[in-house]
Amino acid sequence: MQLLQEASQPRRQLGRGLIMALPFLGPLAWLLHDVLTGGESPAGNKTAFGPLMSKLRFLNATFEVPLSQGSFLLNLSGLLGFVALVLCLMTLRRRAGGPRLRLAPTMKGPIIAVAIAALVSPTWLNGVALVHIRLPLVLMLLFLAATRWEGVSKAQARGLAVVFLALLVARGALVERYAARHDAEINDLLAVLQAVPPGARVLPLRARGHQRDLRLSHVQGYAVSTRSAFVPTLFLGVHAITLAPRWKDYAHPALFALDECFTLPDTCYPAEIAPTFVQDWQQKFTHILLLDAAPSYLQKLPELTPLATVGRFTVYRTAAGLG
Structure with a gap:
């Protein structure tokens, strides 16, 4: 989409895009053949869009550990990170004055496409559940890669660095504790399975x-x-x-x-x-x-x-x- 939008020679750019897509055509053809000619899947073929609120809720999926015991602080750190990201997004509307994020023009198309895909992804697709939680992480990473700060003084830069570093360290420490607990339990599981x-x-x-x-x-x-x-x-x-x-x-x-x-x-x-x-x-x-x-x-x-x-x-x- 972005290639064609900016191309002075659309046909040439379309050809380049098709060449870039070649590595994906083989697996896609195999999947289509398997779906169309294979026997009935034991998982069924349920496909359901699900309520719109489920899509909006899972835009926060990157920051949340859902339905897990003992994850309050981890989820709290994720919520703070989500709030910080939303506040940063609000600076995109600034034209001048004060620190603001700028989105690379060439990335607008991909970000819009992924955002739309995240919102319209079904909760069930051909017997597979929770399809709609896959793309929010991709969207966040794409956004981080496509933006840069402008109009930031040295003092403001230090302040932003301190805030994000504190969030990163806190989140990292909590994830490490969470992972260590899980790792210890898996070691217990491996031990009990010897019976x-x-x-x-x-x-x-x-x-x-x-x-x-x-x-x-x-x-x-x-x-x-x-x-x-x-x-x-x-x-x-x-x-x-x-x-x-x-x-x-x-x-x-x-x-x-x-x-x-x-x-x-x-x-x-x-x-x-x-x-x-x-x-x-x-x-x-x-x-x-x-x-x-x-x-x-x-x-x-x-x-x-x-x-x-x-x-x-x-x-x-x-x-x-x-x-």
């Missing part, structure tokens, strides 16, 4: 009330890479993973680890709403991986044998695991 025999069928569960803590949503995948185990939540149909037909009732294409109540019909939820893969779990899965240290209903089930607990994680063996 899982190779080739086991592992059902990941959350303690009651913890299912919406999404920080550990997919950590059960480590059982696949470290213990060659089967887990039921590997994004079948979204990633290049094919499940043998006889295992179709053992898996789900897009779920996280479930609330433990689904293993106890009618305890917390009506039995009929339990996903297919968790029905008859005693026969389908040889082990259970509990992702939380909170009091659990599983501790009361006589058919489960606790094998190991490390940190917040516990591995249980089911009756099927004795065979």
Whole structure:
């Protein structure tokens, strides 16, 4: 778009643009062929635009750690960074006088295009969820690369440097603490998974009330890479993973680890709403991986044998695991 807008020879510039696009044509053609000729995806083909407010909210996605416990200060630092960015954006309207940002003229087209794409991105696209959270980070990085300060005195430059350096250091320190905590928990997970025999069928569960803590949503995948185990939540149909037909009732294409109540019909939820893969779990899965240290209903089930607990994680063996 920008090439054609500024070109004195539009056809030549269009040719240059097409040449630049060549590396992307092969993967795009493969994707289209796979979508049009492949069998029905286990993940379905749901496509939904979603409410407009979800798009506006996720413009802040770059600065937020959503639905994670213990992230208040991290989110607060992100909010302060977001406010600082908005205040900087407001200086774009200044014509003269005082510090102001200037946007490179050649970058207006790309920024507008990415901003529009971020706003119109669907929340679901062909069975893939949360598509709309991908572009806000790209938009922010593009904006940072496309702007420069003008009309800034030395004193103002020092003030701006102090403010942004303080935000950067605070944010970096909080991210490091957050990452260190997560790293320690993953080490605990790797340790507890040593109790899982190779080739086991592992059902990941959350303690009651913890299912919406999404920080550990997919950590059960480590059982696949470290213990060659089967887990039921590997994004079948979204990633290049094919499940043998006889295992179709053992898996789900897009779920996280479930609330433990689904293993106890009618305890917390009506039995009929339990996903297919968790029905008859005693026969389908040889082990259970509990992702939380909170009091659990599983501790009361006589058919489960606790094998190991490390940190917040516990591995249980089911009756099927004795065979």
